[in-house]
Amino acid sequence: MQPELWNYRADVYGQDRTIDIAGYHVEATDGKIGSIDEATYEVGESYLVVDTGPWIFGKKVLLPASTVTQIDPQEKKVYIARTKQEIKSAPEFDESNFRDPAYRDRVGEYYGRFPFGGPGTI
Template identity: 80%
Template sequence: MQPELWNYRADVYDVNKSLDIVGYHVEATDGKIGSVDEATYEVGESYIIVDTGPWIFGKKVMLPASTVTKIDPQERKVYLARTKEEIKNAPEFDEATFKESAYRSTLGEYYNRFPFGGGVY
């Protein structure tokens, strides 16, 4: 598992500062996908869980922290370097197993297929 995948980029989030992004709206490169339901900030293990609401029938998705390209506290938005389709096609989120290393490895393999860091807003 590539540790950088599970870290926020240095230009996006300063690990020395406190920021709670739960409730922020989430924007893929091609539009809104939902809002942050949960976020972690541990080095090498950071991710966000997005509640997609009606976009994909109320499902949640887990995204490695490296997919975040920008956090805008004034607008309360998180921007991602992935399209809606890439996010929709990710391995299905499972509330019971998402913290297990096997799921994280599968998710990591999926997101590692895309260029690291993706586009920038």
């Protein structure tokens, strides 16, 4: 597993992790994709579970913490450095195994192909 992929970047979410971003809306580089159902903050294992609502037929997606480019507590929004299509093409979310290291490795392999900061870093 690539630990840097599963960490929030220091310029986005520093050492003071007092903001709970569960419930925040998520914006890809090309528009809204849903809202955060769950967010974790463990070093080397942080991720977001995003409920996409009607956008991908009510499915959820797992996003490594490193995809987050900005957190806006006033607007309750989290900005992601991926396009809607990149997120839609990711490995399908597995509700029963998403905490399993093998599943996270597969998701990490997919997101690890993209440069940090992504195509439309805010």
